[in-house]
Amino acid sequence: MTDPVHEDGICGEPAATGAARAGTGWRVEWATGDLIDGTARAARHADRVRSVATTVVDGRAVAVTGGEDEAVLVWDLATGERMGDALPARGSVWAVVTTVVDGRPVVVVADPDTSAQSWDLTGRRPVAGLVGGAWAAATAVVEGRPVVLTGGSAPWLQMWDPATGEPLGDLVGDLSTGRVGAVVAVVTAVVDGHPEAVTLHDDSTVHVWDLAERRHQDRVLPPTGGSRQRVSLSAAVVDGRLVAVTGGWDGRVQVWDVATRTKVTGRAPLTAHTGPVWALATAVVDGRPLVVTGGEDRTVRVRDLASHRHLGSDPVFPSEVTAVAMVPDGRLVVGFGGDIAVLAPSPT
Structure with a gap:
């Protein structure tokens, strides 16, 4: 059973200053910060969190967060x-984004101005990188080797080896479909053993790429503008089919069948946020494909992608949510302002 979200909190309760309402x-x-006991903690980002990923280091599950303070932090x-x-x-x-190279956890850090760099998280050392800024990054396994x-x-994707920095080819858009x-944003998925990438572009188009053949496959969604601008992206495999999930400036969350380029409505419409959807992530938990969304309205929502069913009520945070991730055991990692929170499913 789900509970409605109200502007001032959850289930009609006023939102506490500096505290999260888990719901x-x-x-x-x-x-971090003063979310739980009202006591400020020093261990936080000095500016807005933009991205979060999870992995395992020396047997410990960790979260890796990157922010506008030019820092990457690792958390137990x-x-x-x-x-x-x-x-x-x-x-x-x-x-x-994280991957595994020769059995060792690696994080790839991308900034828009100068470079994309891979780091060995066990030894805390830089491994490889590419010169030139990157706005988006993802990892995949192509022909048995990890790639970034x-x-x-530029209107293309760069593929490279996170262990050596070796360029593995550029994936160039098909200009016959119009400007790319x-x-x-870029995300990856495996469909019938075949690695594919889905990208969101600054003109709001969404494209799909064949990673094994290193080529542009199709334009999935046409350009949009104004309040319908798409601002976030994720992807998942649902019932054997690749779907793209987009978050809009107007708060809408939509699911699209990549092969047919049609909207998937599910059994119920996905409840919109009341402002831009800045954060999207997908995961498979207990065999179910789930999507997590977060936005300017300070809420996080979790939905079942097969049924579109809303799971639990919506946690509310003191500031807009800009990064989310879901761990395979169902825990949520949320970035809001310069802070991080980890939420776990409640027995209730």
Whole structure:
């Protein structure tokens, strides 16, 4: 059963200053700032969190966060302890993504001004990188090897090896479909054993790419503008079909069948946010494909992508939500302002 979200909090309760209202179905396990006990904690970003990813380091589940403070922080997911010093960045970090190279966890840090850099999280050392800024990044496995995809102001994707920095080819857009704008988001998925990428561009178009053949496959969605501008993207495989999930400036969350380029309505419409949807992530939990959304209205929502069913009520945060991730065990990692919170499903 789900509860309605109100402007001033959840279930009619006023939102507490500096505190998160977890809502029915969620509990706050830990958070930076003063979210839980009213005591400010020093371990936080100095500016807005833009991206979050999860991985395992030395047997410990961790979250990796990147922010506009030019820092990348690593957190123990169980305790909230900050693990080591911040990894340096040369500019505002727009994307952090994780992969595994030779059995070792690696994070790729992308900033729009100077570079994309991979770091070994076990040894805390830089591994490889590409010169040139990147607005978006994703990882995949292509022909048995881990690869990184980065995109930026140019209308193509760069594929490279996170262990060596070796360029593995550029994926160039099909200009016959019209202008292909700068890449602002990229996500990957495996469909019938075949790796594919889905991209969102600055003209609001969405495209799909064949990673094995290193080519542009199709334009999935046409340009939009105004309040219908798409500002966030994720992707998942639902019932064997690749779907793209987009978040709009107007708060709408929509699901699209990539192969047919049609909207998937499910059994119920997806409830919109009351402002831009800045954060999107998908995960498979207990065999179910789920999508997590967060936005300017300070709320986070979780939905089942197969049924579109809303799971639990909506956690509310003190500031707009700009980054989300879901761990395979169902925990949520949320970035809002310069803070991080981890929420776990409640038995209720």
